[in-house]
Amino acid sequence: MRLQTCCSCNSKHMFFMLLGYFAPAVVQFASTNQDKVSQLILINPPLTEKHTKLPSALSCFSTFLLGDIFAQDPLRASDKPLTDCGPYILDEEDAMVYRRPYLSSGAAGFSLTAITRALARELKDSVTFLRKTLASNEWSRPTYILWGTKDRWLEISGVEESASTMNIEVLSLSEVGHHAQEDYGEEVGLIVHKLLKKFVYA
Numbered sequence: 001m002r003l004q005t006c007c008s009c010n011s012k013h014m015f016f017m018l019l020g021y022f023a024p025a026v027v028q029f030a031s032t033n034q035d036k037v038s039q040l041i042l043i044n045p046p047l048t049e050k051h052t053k054l055p056s057a058l059s060c061f062s063t064f065l066l067g068d069i070f071a072q073d074p075l076r077a078s079d080k081p082l083t084d085c086g087p088y089i090l091d092e093e094d095a096m097v098y099r100r101p102y103l104s105s106g107a108a109g110f111s112l113t114a115i116t117r118a119l120a121r122e123l124k125d126s127v128t129f130l131r132k133t134l135a136s137n138e139w140s141r142p143t144y145i146l147w148g149t150k151d152r153w154l155e156i157s158g159v160e161e162s163a164s165t166m167n168i169e170v171l172s173l174s175e176v177g178h179h180a181q182e183d184y185g186e187e188v189g190l191i192v193h194k195l196l197k198k199f200v201y202a
Contacts, residue, residue, distance in 0.1 A: 015196060017041040020178060021119055024126035030141065031133045040143040041192060043180050044151050048158040052124040054116065055153040057084040061116040071109035074102040085153045086177015134166040143168050144195055148176030148183065
């Protein structure tokens with residue numbers, strides 16, 4: 001597993017902060033390497049039964065044939081997912097930054113279809129594993145969830161109830177969409193800094 005290779009160091013103070021659909025993969029790594037994990041911070045992770053299906057802006061890339069065509073369209077592959085997941089309006093200069101990989105090579109589109117197909121196939125089991133792991137008595141690492149309440153892909157409905165069964169605190173970020181760290185990077189940074197200090201000086 002590549003993640004395990006990247007994280008196979010001797011450090012006993014590894015702090016993981018993950019966004020969205022990548023959270024289950026890191027929880028899977030952390031579950032078998034708790035001795036390497038000091039703290040886990042999840043930002044808008046898929047957590048409830050409603051989160052086990054990809055939003056249409058992503059699932060369209062996982063369809064046979066059409067997915068490959070859509071993934072080569074910079075507007076559909078870049079602009080649509082970015083503006084669909086929260087209260088975002090991209091100006092042309094910023095939009096071009098995100099479009100550039102799709103304009104310069106077909107490889108970005110091929111990667112997008114591969115990732116979304118894997119997500120569509122494995123997401124339900126991954127969310128189930130995440131919930132089971134974090135609710136287990138064997139999970140002992142300090143864990144927090146930050147949630148942008150304006151996320152249109154992963155709605156906050158049911159999140160606090162699910163987190164309470166895992167004894168995990170949910171910190172809500174109002175007016176923030178799926179990409180919390182880009183919406184309000186300074187605010188997220190301050191919260192993360194406080195959480196890290198809480199652990200270090202505990």
